[in-house]
Amino acid sequence: MELKELILKHALINAFLYQGKTKEDIVIKKVLAEKPELKEEIKKVVEIVKEVVKEVNSLSLEEQKKLMEKKGIKIELNEKKEELPELPKAEKGKVITAFPPEPSKYPHLGHAKAAFLNFIYAKKYQGKFILRFEDNNPKKVEKVYYKEFIKGLRWLGIRWDKIDYVSDFIPKFYEAVETLIKKNLAYVCLCKQKRIKKLRWEQKECEHRNFSVQENLDLWEKMLKEFKEGEANLRLKGDMQSENATLRDPVLMRVIDHKHPRKNYRVWPTYDFATSLMDVWERVTHRFRSKEFEIRKELQDYLRSLFGWKTLTFEFGRLNIKGALTSGRKIRELMKKKELRGWDDPRLVTLAALKRRGFVPEAIKDFILKTGISKADAEIEFETLESINRQHIDKIANRYFAIFQPKIIKIVNPPNFTKIKLKVHPEKKRYKELSIDWNEILIEKEDFEIFKNREVGLIGLGKVILKEESEFLSTKVEKSLQKIHWLCKPYLKAKIVLPDAKEIEVLIEKNLRNEKEGKLVQLVRKGFCKIDKMGKEIILYFSHK
Numbered sequence: 075m076e077l078k079e080l081i082l083k084h085a086l087i088n089a090f091l092y093q094g095k096t097k098e099d100i101v102i103k104k105v106l107a108e109k110p111e112l113k114e115e116i117k118k119v120v121e122i123v124k125e126v127v128k129e130v131n132s133l134s135l136e137e138q139k140k141l142m143e144k145k146g147i148k149i150e151l152n153e154k155k156e157e158l159p160e161l162p163k164a165e166k167g168k169v170i171t172a173f174p175p176e177p178s179k180y181p182h183l184g185h186a187k188a189a190f191l192n193f194i195y196a197k198k199y200q201g202k203f204i205l206r207f208e209d210n211n212p213k214k215v216e217k218v219y220y221k222e223f224i225k226g227l228r229w230l231g232i233r234w235d236k237i238d239y240v241s242d243f244i245p246k247f248y249e250a251v252e253t254l255i256k257k258n259l260a261y262v263c264l265c266k267q268k269r270i271k272k273l274r275w276e277q278k279e280c281e282h283r284n285f286s287v288q289e290n291l292d293l294w295e296k297m298l299k300e301f302k303e304g305e306a307n308l309r310l311k312g313d314m315q316s317e318n319a320t321l322r323d324p325v326l327m328r329v330i331d332h333k334h335p336r337k338n339y340r341v342w343p344t345y346d347f348a349t350s351l352m353d354v355w356e357r358v359t360h361r362f363r364s365k366e367f368e369i370r371k372e373l374q375d376y377l378r379s380l381f382g383w384k385t386l387t388f389e390f391g392r393l394n395i396k397g398a399l400t401s402g403r404k405i406r407e408l409m410k411k412k413e414l415r416g417w418d419d420p421r422l423v424t425l426a427a428l429k430r431r432g433f434v435p436e437a438i439k440d441f442i443l444k445t446g447i448s449k450a451d452a453e454i455e456f457e458t459l460e461s462i463n464r465q466h467i468d469k470i471a472n473r474y475f476a477i478f479q480p481k482i483i484k485i486v487n488p489p490n491f492t493k494i495k496l497k498v499h500p501e502k503k504r505y506k507e508l509s510i511d512w513n514e515i516l517i518e519k520e521d522f523e524i525f526k527n528r529e530v531g532l533i534g535l536g537k538v539i540l541k542e543e544s545e546f547l548s549t550k551v552e553k554s555l556q557k558i559h560w561l562c563k564p565y566l567k568a569k570i571v572l573p574d575a576k577e578i579e580v581l582i583e584k585n586l587r588n589e590k591e592g593k594l595v596q597l598v599r600k601g602f603c604k605i606d607k608m609g610k611e612i613i614l615y616f617s618h619k
């Protein structure tokens with residue numbers, strides 16, 4: 075591809091993603107990313123980029139789209155919305171899937187992926203989708219997280235046919251244990267945690283493995299009533315010689331002396347036992363989960379088989395989001411130091427944070443499906459989610475003028491009108507009114523510095539030569555001319571919480587008052603925001619450009 079064509083391609087794609095405007099630096103980056111060898115001709119690249127960007131920006135969105143079609147340029151985002159593949163052994167009406175979160179943290183994008191895949195597949199086969207709270211560790215479970223999951227999943231548009239709590243099934247687990255003991259498939263081990271770990275590592279059995287069925291039944295009774303935490307564990311008679319360490323007589327039930335938010339029991343199933351038996355009891359046929367569980371698949375398949383059931387599990391790659399704060403350890407650290415605004419801090423990718431920042435559920439769904447179900451870890455830029463979200467909210471967000479760093483200019487020979495009407499959104503028929511004080515027009519300081527002494531269009535007003543005392547040239551503005559936004563009194567003061575959680579004070583046109591809390595708006599030439607608070611104080615959360 076000729077250099078200019080390559081540059082044109084990236085300029086058009088970028089313009090398409092950003093409401094018809096592209097920037098030189100972004101195009102240069104994209105071009106070099108595709109052809110790093112061009113770094114050696116950087117001067118030439120920069121020159122052509124300048125030219126092409128100017129050309130592309132002078133076109134209307136329609137013209138850009140036409141040019142893209144003509145050049146055969148397709149946007150990858152739309153192309154990649156692939157259908158999910160068919161499931162093996164899936165019969166219409168008989169598929170049952172489950173999403174089993176542990177209510178021990180705030181739901182985030184990773185949870186959303188597992189939830190969506192299980193939900194979508196259940197729908198695809200007109201089957202059932204179960205939300206299952208794996209709340210079998212009283213030390214980790216907290217009441218608030220049940221609610222957060224329900225809230226987060228509902229927000230995403232996920233609906234379940236049934237909601238289960240492992241903590242409601244504890245008596246059934248006790249029965250299952252008796253069955254296993256009677257079949258000589260499990261035993262009560264009186265080793266301390268440390269010894270269990272050591273022997274498993276050394277692939278050695280302990281003496282407790284040889285207890286008789288009756289001895290085990292008696293010890294199990296004692297476990298339920300007397301043994302204290304750490305004194306006894308119920309273990310599976312697995313395979314101490316297995317290469318897969320999870321099969322080396324794993325603990326199935328243990329004593330946990332800790333208050334549970336829902337139920338009062340002392341003996342609780344471990345994760346593997348809980349998740350496998352719940353699959354059996356709920357008759358789960360297929361289940362999607364992230365790859366970190368793959369190592370446990372063999373053990374869980376075995377546990378289910380002991381109770382005569384098979385669930386097909388599919389492990390997908392981890393979702394690594396570049397440019398987002400996702401490390402649990404780091405988040406807890408910041409939380410401890412009180413450096414986060416909460417679990418909906420804009421730096422996080424919890425569902426609560428994304429929602430507050432102005433991401434819409436449809437965008438999150440598209441984003442997740444785009445990452446697919448392959449086993450390869452998906453390295454995804456946070457920007458990708460932003461651009462998908464932009465496509466969704468651009469259609470709905472009303473436009474407003476806001477000035478972040480004001481510079482006052484005056485028009486020396488103004489026309490004779492002092493009010494104008496502008497559309498609230500290019501595709502809506504609603505209008506808003508703006509008053510003009512030609513002696514005091516606020517523009518962005520940055521615009522003043524860049525376009526000083528040049529012709530610019532003040533959006534909706536006309537063409538001026540930009541100076542502290544500007545000359546008004548015409549109410550007609552050529553399409554190719556740079557247009558800038560402006561503001562006159564009366565305006566509102568608002569606080570914007572930026573994606574890095576910093577706060578800034580800005581000035582916004584008074585028409586913003588017509589918007590309600592929770593609405594998405596676009597600050598012209600600045601970016602999208604969600605109205606967080608609309609009262610005496612106005613707070614916006616900055617979504618993205």
Ligand SMILES: [Zn+2]
Pocket residue numbers: 263264265280281282283
């Ligand atoms: Zn033992």
